Amino acid sequence: MITKAYLTDLVYRVNGAAIEVHKHLGPGLLESIYHKCMIRELALRGINFQSELVIPFEYKGLKLESDLRCDLFIENCMVLELKATNKIIPINVAVLMSYMNHLEAPIGLMINFNVENIFHQGQKTYVNSFYSRLED
Template identity: 55%
Template sequence: MELTKTYLKDLTYQINGAAIEVHKELGPGLLESVYHKCLKKELSNRKISFKSEFSVPLNFKGLDIETDLRCDLLIENCIVIELKAIEALAPIHQAQILTYMKLLKAPKGILYNFHCINLFNEGQKTFVNEYFKNLPE
C-alpha cells in the first residue's frame, strides 16, 4: 500500500464511519474509555488495523526518553486518533494531537469528542501536517 492523500482520505472516511456508528449506538454522556473500547471493536469489525494505547516514543537530543505519553489509536500506522468525552475541547487538545502526529511521523490526525449531539458536525476535527503536504495525490 502506497501512502497517498487519496488513501488517507478514503481511510478517514472509513474511520469516521466507525466513530459515527459508535456514537449513534451509545450517544453522548459516557466515559472516554467506553467509547475507546467500542471504537476498537468497530474498527476490528471493519478490518481496519490499529495500535491502541501504546507509549509514544520520544527522542530528545538523540536520546530515547521513556514517557507516559499514550496514543489512543494509531490507524494503519498513518492516522493518529485522539478520543475525548468532555464538555468542550480546549486548545491543549489540538496541541496534543499535533504533537503526537509529529512524534509518530503521522501525516493525519483526527480528534473526536463524543460528548456532543452530532459527532460529525460538532465532535470531530481533522488535522494534517508537513508529512501530509509532501505525499503524492
C-alpha cells in the first residue's frame, strides 16, 4: 500500500540517485545523457522504474494512440521528469502534472541537471489530488 511516508522516502531515494549522477557529470550535458545515467543509478539502488512509458490517453471514452512519454515512472506511483535547461518554465510543470493525472500518480518530481547545486536548485516535488487521498 502506498502511503505519504512511503512517497517521502521514495522522493529521498530518487533525489539521492540524481545527486549522485550530478556529482559525477555536473551541469551542461544533454538530457538524454542524464536520463541514461539515472536509469543506471536507479537500477543500482534497486528502485523499480519504467523508462519512456507511453502515457495512456482517453478522450470521451475513446482510447487514443499517444506519443506522450514520461521520462521515468518510478515504483508505479511517481512520475520523474528530467531536464537539462537554464530554467524550468510553466509548460514543463503542466506536462508533469498532466502525466501524473493520466497515470494516477500521486507525486511527481522534476529534476533539472543544468544547475550548480542540484539539491538546492535542481529538484522540485509536485503532488496532486491523488496524494491527498493517501494515508499518512
